[in-house]
Amino acid sequence: MTIRHGLLFRTILAIVLVLLAMFATTRVASQITSQTGEMIQTEASLLDMAFYAGNEIRIKASSEDDIFAAGDTIRVDATTADHLILAGGEIDIKDIEVDDIIAAGGDLDLRSGSVRDDVIAAGGMVTLHPALQVAGSAIVSGGEVRINAPIRKELGVAANRIFLNSAVDGNVKLMGDEITLGPKARLGGNLQYRGEDIEISPGAVITGTRSILPADEHDEFERWGKGSAAFFAGFAIAALLGVTLLVVVIALVLPRLMNKSSELIKQKPILSLGVGFLATFVLPFTLFLLFVTIVGAPLAMLIAAMLFAFTPVGVAASAYFIGMQGRRIIRKPAEDVPPPSRGSRLLWSAIAIVLIVALGMIPFVGGLIWLLILMFGMGAILVQGGLALARDS
Numbered sequence: 264m265t266i267r268h269g270l271l272f273r274t275i276l277a278i279v280l281v282l283l284a285m286f287a288t289t290r291v292a293s294q295i296t297s298q299t300g301e302m303i304q305t306e307a308s309l310l311d312m313a314f315y316a317g318n319e320i321r322i323k324a325s326s327e328d329d330i331f332a333a334g335d336t337i338r339v340d341a342t343t344a345d346h347l348i349l350a351g352g353e354i355d356i357k358d359i360e361v362d363d364i365i366a367a368g369g370d371l372d373l374r375s376g377s378v379r380d381d382v383i384a385a386g387g388m389v390t391l392h393p394a395l396q397v398a399g400s401a402i403v404s405g406g407e408v409r410i411n412a413p414i415r416k417e418l419g420v421a422a423n424r425i426f427l428n429s430a431v432d433g434n435v436k437l438m439g440d441e442i443t444l445g446p447k448a449r450l451g452g453n454l455q456y457r458g459e460d461i462e463i464s465p466g467a468v469i470t471g472t473r474s475i476l477p478a479d480e481h482d483e484f485e486r487w488g489k490g491s492a493a494f495f496a497g498f499a500i501a502a503l504l505g506v507t508l509l510v511v512v513i514a515l516v517l518p519r520l521m522n523k524s525s526e527l528i529k530q531k532p533i534l535s536l537g538v539g540f541l542a543t544f545v546l547p548f549t550l551f552l553l554f555v556t557i558v559g560a561p562l563a564m565l566i567a568a569m570l571f572a573f574t575p576v577g578v579a580a581s582a583y584f585i586g587m588q589g590r591r592i593i594r595k596p597a598e599d600v601p602p603p604s605r606g607s608r609l610l611w612s613a614i615a616i617v618l619i620v621a622l623g624m625i626p627f628v629g630g631l632i633w634l635l636i637l638m639f640g641m642g643a644i645l646v647q648g649g650l651a652l653a654r655d656s
Contacts, residue, residue, distance in 0.1 A: 298593070303334075314589075316618050320351075333621035337368075350621035354386075363399075371405075373412070381416075389422075393429065400433070408439075417452070425458075438476065517576070518608065524643035525584040538645050539577070539638030577640030579612070582619060584639075586611030 296313035298305065303317040309326035320334040322342055329346040332339075337351040341358045349356075349366040356364070359376035364384065366373075371386045375394035382391070382401040389405040391397070391412035400416040408422040410429055417433040425437050428445030434452035442458040446466030453471035463469075528535045590611045622632050 316614060316621075333618050357394075391429075411447075434471070436476070517579075520576075520644070520647060521580060521583040521608075521612075523647050524580040524640070525587055527643045527646055528581070528584045528639055529588075532639070534646065535639050535642035536635075537642065539640070539642030542641045542645055543634070543638050574637065574641070577637055577642075577644050578616075578633075579640065580643050581636040581640035582615040583608070583612045584643075585619070586613075586615035589615060 296307070296309055296311065298313075298315050298317075301318045303315050303319070304321040305313075305315065306323045307325075309324055309328065309330075312328045313324070313326060313330045315322065315330075315332040315334070317334045319336045320332050320338070322330065322332060322337070322339045324330065324342050324344070326342070326344040328344070329348065330339075330342070330344045331348045333350045335352045337349050337354045339347065339349070339354075339356045339359060343360040345361065346363045346365065347356070347359065347361045349364075350368060352369045354366055354368045354371045355374065356366075356372065357374035357376060359378075361376075361378055362380045364373065364378055364382045366384045366386075368386045369388070371384050371389045372392070373382070373384065373390065373395050374392045376396070378395070378397045378399065381399040382397050382403070384391075384401075385404045387406045389403050389407070390409045391401070391403070393411045393413075395412035397412055397414045398416075400418065401410075401414050402419045403410065404421040406422060407424040407426075408420050409426045410418065410420065410431075413429050414431040414433070417435070418427075418431045419436045420427070421438045423439055424441045425439040426443045426445065427435070427437065428447045430447075430449035430451070432451040435450050435454050435456075437454070437456040437458070439458050440460065442456055442461040444461075444463045444467040446464040448464065448467040448469075450467075450469045450471065454469050454473045455476050456473075457476040587608075590607065619632065619636055
């Protein structure tokens with residue numbers, strides 16, 4: 264498995280599982296562990312996937328499936344799981360046994376434990392401590408990255424400042440402004456690097472070849488990695504406040520449309536996704552063809568304006584649906600339970616968009632998350648609009 268393709272595929276698969284779990288409406292959904300709140304502290308044995316969202320989250324669990332968490336502060340201790348997928352401001356992980364770790368946040372400390380496969384981490388400050396064992400590969404990006412944990416396969420790092428002081432059995436690719444290889448660095452493969460300032464300790468051992476990356480060769484995660492500290496500080500605040508406010512306002516002003524769109528996504532997800540795909544990819548190409556003709560240009564401008572206006576409504580529809588499904592999973596309401604109140608609809612929509620924004624910060628696949636959210640929501644909104652026009656006719 265290569266760093267560039269194999270890990271990326273599994274990352275995409277893991278994030279898609281988040282959305283599929285949110286969309287699940289069968290009896291399996293009732294078995295999923297979900298918890299939200301200001302302060303979450305869990306110590307449990309889990310058989311199915313678990314979702315946690317809150318300000319401060321403390322996890323100490325044994326799971327046979329995946330654990331997802333999004334919050335300001337996340338602390339994971341003495342935990343076993345399949346995949347551990349985290350997004351937050353401060354993340355601290357120790358004494359874990361998992362297959363994979365996918366984490367994004369401001370400060371990430373991976374202190375101790377065993378990762379049977381791969382690590383993908385991104386943030387302002389990322390540290391892999393010596394007591395952490397990584398049996399697979401690692402991709403890390405951020406403002407400052409410190410690798411002190413042994414890596415059994417390949418390592419790729421993109422950051423402003425990089426410090427590597429551990430054993431890596433496979434090839435190593437380092438891209439940053441300041442690169443330092445400490446005296447405990449033991450590279451079993453080739454070293455490729457690019458940086459303005461590189462320092463290699465006399466005690467460092469490089470078994471393979473050493474080469475400088477061409478100036479015009481840039482990996483996607485390198486472009487994301489540089490300046491990621493500022494990215495998280497600015498984007499997270501602006502996105503959380505702006506998008507949450509937008510979704511809450513739309514859910515408040517258009518409750519009937521949100522309810523009908525949410526019900527359509529639930530009952531006909533393939534239809535919603537298909538129409539959303541056409542609106543997102545096929546229709547823009549058609550508009551381009553119309554723009555090049557004198558007669559079609561005004562129509563193309565009108566349709567483009569309508570699509571632009573529908574975009575936030577589509578995001579709001581998906582967030583509303585995810586929020587309502589999350590409420591249903593957590594509360595497990597009986598048939599005689601009254602429908603959610605206005606305050607409940609707004610609260611759960613806000614929680615959903617916070618989770619979406621947090622997961623959207625994960626490198627490489629954040630765009631995929633937003634794309635799926637947009638396609639499901641846009642498809643449902645357009646279908647409802649078409650049904651409304653048909654009824655009026």
